Amino acid sequence: MTTTASRETTPRGTRGLTGRTAVVTGGAQGIGAAVVERLCAEGCRVLVYDKSAEHGESAVARWRGQGHAVALAVGDVTDADALAAAFSGLPADWPTPTLLVNLAAGFVFKGIEATASDWHAALDPTIIGLSLATREFVSRLPERDADAAIVNMASISAHIAQSGYLTYNTGKSAVLGFTRCVAQDLAPRGIRVNSVSPGTVWNANNERYHKEALGLDRATAEAAPEHGGKFLLGRFADPAEVAAPIAFLLSGEASFVTGADLPVDGGYLAV
Ligand SMILES: NC(=O)c1ccc[n+]([C@@H]2O[C@H](COP(=O)([O-])OP(=O)(O)OC[C@H]3O[C@@H](n4cnc5c(N)ncnc54)[C@H](O)[C@@H]3O)[C@@H](O)[C@H]2O)c1
The missing domain is CATH 3.40.50.720 (NAD(P)-binding Rossmann-like Domain)
Structure with a gap:
């Protein structure tokens, strides 16, 4: 018998990621x-x-x-x-x-x-x-x-x-x-x-972009209405x-x- 899936089927509604x-x-x-x-x-x-x-x-x-x-x-x-x-x-x-x-x-x-x-x-x-x-x-x-x-x-x-x-x-x-x-x-x-x-x-690319192109660090960018302020939570992820x-x-x-x-x-x- 051959099988391509070497594990039990994940029970519905459980996390089931371990070992995969x-x-x-x-x-x-x-x-x-x-x-x-x-x-x-x-x-x-x-x-x-x-x-x-x-x-x-x-x-x-x-x-x-x-x-x-x-x-x-x-x-x-x-x-x-x-x-x-x-x-x-x-x-x-x-x-x-x-x-x-x-x-x-x-x-x-x-x-x-x-x-x-x-x-x-x-x-x-x-x-x-x-x-x-x-x-x-x-x-x-x-x-x-x-x-x-x-x-x-x-x-x-x-x-x-x-x-x-x-x-x-x-x-x-x-x-x-x-x-x-x-x-x-x-x-x-x-x-x-x-x-x-x-x-x-907020990853390395966005940090670089905000710093080099806009002159903003994270806190300043998040406080700006057109940057972090445009998200309801008022910040980046x-x-x-x-x-x-x-x-x-x-x-x-x-x-x-x-x-x-x-x-x-x-x-x-x-x-
Ligand atoms: N950073 C954000 O604000 C943001 C927001 C929404 C969606 N996304 C999406 O999230 C994903 C990851 O973005 P990120 O900001 O973490 O980028 P990132 O530049 O930090 O990382 C991207 C990774 O993908 C690799 N990569 C790029 N092109 C590739 C290709 N053709 N083949 C194989 N590997 C390749 C790069 O080498 C790099 O390691 C992208 O699909 C991006 O569009 C990012």
Whole structure:
């Protein structure tokens, strides 16, 4: 007898993450790194798939030093062969991955002046890469009762118009459509697919941007009505505050949630 799922099915309404294998694209830094840390704390083994060898190697060395089971595969989400090699190269004693978090994205902020190459840089990772990582993950799951879950990274930018953000917001809007369609297609196989839509998350990139472009530290930026003040909670998120709802959507506690987008935005989309 052969089996691709080497564990019991998660009882409905329970956490059920311990002992499972998760794959996190874009897991070397920022929100992705917080997701890896959260899933390690939940008792998962985690494959970090990231195009940055530098950040990936230092983060994974740190996590391993803390006793966590973390593997690194360096590659671009737009590279189907590298994705296949990453999944195939997992340690033989790890269970088949049943959790996938798609975070890698194209950070291109252009308006209607965007060239074809700008559009590829924006959409290839955000949508084609998302699709390829999802396809590779799903191809290794059983046809029925896979007991698997996927969380895709959208953004408040998927829901609103922002000047100069055409390329980015178009990609993030497409993540919502992708999530709903794939949720429909994969539901019969026991695979749930959801997305999260964070507001501004205070990571290294946002810290640099606020400091260099706006001359603002975190406290000053959060006090400004057009920055932190635009969120009902009057501040930015920490990466761990996005990782926690992602872990919830992956877990058995979200066993009847699929095709949904969860705002993690300090109330921004509520008003
Ligand atoms: N930071 C925010 O305020 C915010 C808000 C809403 C949504 N998001 C989304 O969250 C996700 C993570 O953002 P972040 O701010 O933590 O970014 P980040 O730059 O801190 O980390 C992104 C990681 O993804 C990796 N990566 C980028 N392109 C890749 C590719 N093509 N293939 C493989 N790896 C790739 C990078 O090397 C990096 O390690 C993105 O999808 C972003 O759009 C961020």
